[in-house]
Amino acid sequence: MNDVELGEAVRRCGLKNTKGRSAILGILEKSERPVSAEQVFMAMRDGGISANLSTVYRTLEALADKGLARKLTIAGDSRNLYEFNRMEHRHYLVCLACNKIVAIDSCPLRDYEKRLSAETGYLITGHRLDVYGYCPECRISYPQCPSP
C-alpha cells in the first residue's frame, strides 16, 4: 500500500487519518514479523516521523480494535506484539535461541476444535498456537533443547 491507500484504510475504518497513523499502519504492513510498540516507535523515528510512544500505543490499540491490526503475545516475552491483519489464520514458530519469529500458514486444528466442542460443550471461537524450537542456524549450537 502506498501512503494514499494507507490513509484511506485508516479513514475507512472510522478513524481520523494522521501522518502518524498511516505511517504506523505502513510499518505493520511492511513488516513480515509481529513488532512491538517500541519497534514501531523506532521505525517511525528512522523514517523521519516523530511520534510519542503513548500515541504509538494508542494507535496500535485503535488499529487492533478496528481490525486493521492484531495484537498478540508470545510466551516468554512480556511485551505485546502487533501485526498487520492480513485476515489469515496464522501461527508462529519461535526460535528459542535467536528469538526469531516466523509465520506458519498451515493450521492443524479445524477438526480438533469441532471434536473438543462436542466433548466439552464449549462454544469454541478460536485458539492460539505457537510452536517453539531452534531454527536451522541456531540448531547447530544448541544440541539439547529444553521444552518451554
Added chain:
Amino acid sequence: MNDVELGEAVRRCGLKNTKGRSAILGILEKSERPVSAEQVFMAMRDGGISANLSTVYRTLEALADKGLARKLTIAGDSRNLYEFNRMEHRHYLVCLACNKIVAIDSCPLRDYEKRLSAETGYLITGHRLDVYGYCPECRISYPQCPSP
C-alpha cells in the same frame, strides 16, 4: 502430598526447604487451575503462613527452574500463571466470558510437529496451544462471539 512429602520434593530438587516453599508447592499441587503469584500469596495468608510477595515470586521462579512447577501465560492476561508440574502435556480451554481456565488432556499436534520440522528445518521442542471460547454456562448469554 502431605507436608513432609512436599518438603522432601523441595529438598530433592536442590532447594533448601522452608515453611513457605513447601506451602507454595502444596498450593500449586492442590489447585487444579494455574494460579498467579498474587493468588498464591493470598492462599498463603488464608492458610496462616505469612510470606512476602517478592518471596512468592522468587519461590515460584525457583520451583519452575527446578521443574517442580510450570510458568505460563494466557493471552489477554498480563500476569504469569503457575501450576504444579504434573509432567503431563497439557493445553487450556479459556472461557472468554468468565475467564475460567480448564485443562484439556488431548493434544492433536504430535504429527503436525514432525511435518513442520521436516518442512522448515527447525528442531521443534514444544508448543503452546490455548483454545478460546464460551463455556456451557456463559454460552447462553453470549450468542455472538468475537475470535481472539
Added chain:
DNA sequence: TTTACTGCAAACGGTTTGCAAAAGG
C-alpha cells in the same frame, strides 16, 4: 466548529532487585 487526536508527564500493575537480617543443612 466540532470532534477526534496528540504530547507530555505522571500513574499504573506485575515483576525484579539490592541489601542486611534470618534461617536451613
Added chain:
DNA sequence: CCTTTTGCAAACCGTTTGCAGTAAA
C-alpha cells in the same frame, strides 16, 4: 558455620491515563 533464603523498599518495564493543546473533517 557457611550458604541459601527472606523481608523490605525501591527500582523496573511495558503499558495506560488525564489533561490541555492541536489538528482533522
